[in-house]
Amino acid sequence: MQARNTSLVAPFRNRGFALLWTGMTVSLIGDGVLLVALAWQVYELSNAPMAMSVVGVAMTLPHVALLLLGGVVSDRFDRRRVMMASDAARAAAGGTLGLLAVTGNLRLWHVLPLIAVYGAASAFFGPAFDAVVPELVPEDQLPQANAVDQLARPFALRMTGPALGGLLIAAGGTGVAFLVDSCTFLVSMACLSRIKLHRSTPGPDETPASVVQDLKEGLRFVRRNVWLWGTFTAATFAYLLFMGPVEVLLPYIVKNDLGAGAGALGAVLAVGGVGSLAGALTVAARGIPVRCMTFIYVAWTCSTLALAGYAFVGAVWQAMLISVLFSAFEAAGTVVWLTVKQRLVPRALLGRVSSLDWFISTGLVPLSFAITAPVSGLIGARGTFLLAGLLGSALTLAFLFLPGMRAVRVRATEPADEPGVVPVPALA
Numbered sequence: 001m002q003a004r005n006t007s008l009v010a011p012f013r014n015r016g017f018a019l020l021w022t023g024m025t026v027s028l029i030g031d032g033v034l035l036v037a038l039a040w041q042v043y044e045l046s047n048a049p050m051a052m053s054v055v056g057v058a059m060t061l062p063h064v065a066l067l068l069l070g071g072v073v074s075d076r077f078d079r080r081r082v083m084m085a086s087d088a089a090r091a092a093a094g095g096t097l098g099l100l101a102v103t104g105n106l107r108l109w110h111v112l113p114l115i116a117v118y119g120a121a122s123a124f125f126g127p128a129f130d131a132v133v134p135e136l137v138p139e140d141q142l143p144q145a146n147a148v149d150q151l152a153r154p155f156a157l158r159m160t161g162p163a164l165g166g167l168l169i170a171a172g173g174t175g176v177a178f179l180v181d182s183c184t185f186l187v188s189m190a191c192l193s194r195i196k197l198h199r200s201t202p203g204p205d206e207t208p209a210s211v212v213q214d215l216k217e218g219l220r221f222v223r224r225n226v227w228l229w230g231t232f233t234a235a236t237f238a239y240l241l242f243m244g245p246v247e248v249l250l251p252y253i254v255k256n257d258l259g260a261g262a263g264a265l266g267a268v269l270a271v272g273g274v275g276s277l278a279g280a281l282t283v284a285a286r287g288i289p290v291r292c293m294t295f296i297y298v299a300w301t302c303s304t305l306a307l308a309g310y311a312f313v314g315a316v317w318q319a320m321l322i323s324v325l326f327s328a329f330e331a332a333g334t335v336v337w338l339t340v341k342q343r344l345v346p347r348a349l350l351g352r353v354s355s356l357d358w359f360i361s362t363g364l365v366p367l368s369f370a371i372t373a374p375v376s377g378l379i380g381a382r383g384t385f386l387l388a389g390l391l392g393s394a395l396t397l398a399f400l401f402l403p404g405m406r407a408v409r410v411r412a413t414e415p416a417d418e419p420g421v422v423p424v425p426a427l428a
Contacts, residue, residue, distance in 0.1 A: 087125070
């Protein structure tokens with residue numbers, strides 16, 4: 001039996017992965033800048049949760065609507081080019097926001113269509129990225145590759161990006177922050193352009209299936225595996241309950257209840273990255289647990305429950321502590337989840353299954369944004385966080401007890417025998 005390589009450096013010996021990781025990290029820094037800049041800009045234009053809710057719907061609705069198409073596209077075409085096209089569209093949208101803000105002409109009605117383009121383009125990047133990683137690294141390095149991904153995301157998206165965003169806003173305003181975000185996608189495109197993928201192409205006598213047939217094939221595979229459709233559904237309810245409050249109400253609480261500025265909001269988001277780093281490093285060092293689904297659900301339950309703590313914060317440092325706890329558990333569960341999915345889903349289906357993951361999991365996110373403002377109007381911002389944390393964690397844990405869910409196993413020391421086959425006697 002071959003010993004498991006737990007070194008985080010191992011995936012970087014693959015030039016393609018190193019380039020992918022570099023470009024992704026830079027663009028994620030830009031996304032982190034956007035998190036702070038967008039929220040601060042919207043609350044400057046209209047200091048009301050309803051305005052941020054509307055912007056959230058505008059960003060997430062086209063994203064969700066196009067995710068299934070994004071999965072089909074990523075399985076049919078060069079995934080590298082799909083990601084580059086997504087980067088180009090987001091660079092254009094962010095650059096336009098920046099120019100309008102710098103010149104003092106940005107209005108809320110400008111933000112809505114531009115952020116919709118941003119969200120739509122992201123629908124094509126995510127499934128392609130998930131599916132391209134196994135093409136760049138050996139299967140026994142997938143846990144380390146996913147751990148690196150979960151290290152880069154908090155470092156860039158939740159630490160460096162928000163902190164940089166707060167500094168940029170303080171120094172030059174939101175317009176400068178939007179422009180910096182736009183430039184990071186250009187760096188990502190440059191890195192992607194240098195990656196070479198070795199993919200088989202259809203022969204002259206092979207006729208590609210229709211888009212509908214491609215989607216049906218992915219759906220059939222998901223329906224046959226409770227660990228897929230059950231987890232997708234559990235995530236749907238979790239995102240419905242907590243995504244809106246985190247994106248809409250956390251900036252509102254920091255600005256209005258705690259009386260802090262954009263730098264403080266950036267700090268709250270940034271320290272969450274410390275927790276994510278800790279969670280990802282722990283999984284990378286210890287490896288994927290054999291009882292993988294139990295680990296994933298317990299970690300995500302603790303993550304969601306931590307959000308209830310925002311109901312009781314009275315100082316910025318307390319909000320920072322909640323952010324650390326939420327992010328640590330979320331990252332640990334996600335590293336394991338990505339690795340399990342990449343090991344047990346056939347490569348030819350991985351783009352479509354990933355798009356179904358994104359589509360089903362985030363399907364109600366627009367609704368989450370839409371109802372956050374009305375709910376907070378009834379029970380307050382803090383009451384909304386308490387409800388989201390308690391109800392979300394209870395629902396998440398309940399899905400662990402679906403028949404067959406806990407039976408899923410992944411060997412800790414070697415990959416599954418055959419892609420797409422869960423190494424257990426039977427699944428419900």
